[in-house]
Amino acid sequence: MRDMTTAISTRGLTKRYGARTVVDHLDLDVPAGVVAGFVGPNGAGKTTTLRMLLGLVRPDAGTGSVNGVPLTQPAGYLPRVGALIESPAFYPGLSGARNLAVQATLGGLDPAGIPAVLERVGLAARGASSYQSYSLGMRQRLGIAAALLGDPALVVLDEPTNGLDPAGIREMRGIVRSINQDGRTVLVSSHLLAEVEQVCDWLIVIGEGRRLFQGPTRDLLAGGGDLEEHYLSMFTSTEGTS
């Protein structure tokens, strides 16, 4: 039984860079306990939205909350949020485990949890190796391990399958599912619609910073067709009206 309270909520969230509006009055609702897919073309404003949710970028307008805490107080909700934004970012001269220890220390988390998260993403045997010796897939997995430190209630993953081969993508799918099975909310930004369709039970589609769809994935697919067809039709109709 899922807890259907809201994990993420925004109203009129807006971000402008100069004259360009990157995120345009975005209203989002992500119920707690779901795996939510966040999709849209390149430049649609996905990463900027995620950065605003994580306190890295300040909105120009709008309000919102994460786990019930206003976006204006990221220190109030980030201790229960784990995130991998854009690409994994670690210190190349430190080992994977040491990188996690730096994050655990900074976040006031118990470093005793590091072996467990490394085990969970399949990096237990390579935790002592230097980060610069890691393959792209291992780096992504270490990024997810970092996001899982401290038992977060919400995990935000921005393009976690970027650069992965098919086996890596399949493995990532399993990791995302296992994170959700613990009752955590997962918000995944991805370009891989087939993956989103398989893994996500909630869907948000944005284009040019605006919301085009939000709701259960099954609602979108109820009339038949796959996610790719619905996704492309949204952008065809948007182009037709613009």
Next chain:
Amino acid sequence: MTRTFTAELMKLRRPRVLYGALGALIGCTILVTVLTFATAPTPPERLTAGFTNASRLVGVVVLVVFLTGVTTEYGLGTLRTLLLRQPLRDRLLAGKALALVVCTAGALLVALAVSVASAAVVTAARGTPTGPWLADAATGYANALLAALSYGAIGLALGVLLRSTAVAVGVALFWFIMVENIADHTWPAAGHVLPGLLAGAVTGIPGSVPYSHGLAGVLVYIALAVTAGFIAFSRRDVSN
């Protein structure tokens, strides 16, 4: 801030970073000390004279260490990772700065010891007597640390404002190596206002500015640089 400080020390323990910065600092000090004592027609009475003369080069090294301490986080993208764990940006920057200050204080102490030891060797080789140096060393160390921290504060501010190692180092070297040297020889008031020359006055490098003026100027520059760095760091979006 304790957590940020401890996490920063964990990162600074990387051998390449630690030995690279310490090596550069000690290397500069030894070079200037040996040149000071081996080439002067009349060897200085103070064994710490080499350490004092090296303060400008040491200052530039400290500036680069502070600067890269910030720009590396932008370059690697690790700043966003750090901010997810410590969203209170003033605490994050304060912890980082404190760790760098502690490391600088330790490195300068090592540099002072190495400088005095190498000065003693050179003066002994030349057969020249040396005066008492221990009390002089304590004052020299305190002043050198203050001067180095003024360079460090400026480095920190440049790193936050410019965010690029190459650009920030280029600007810093252009200013401290080129502009201030030229101004020192062409503008009589330069020593009263330029940060590197004021720092020189604090460490005892002969010039036209009295120590008290240099001290006040250095403290003003530290305050300005720290304020600018913290304001920019707190307000800017992290979009890389």
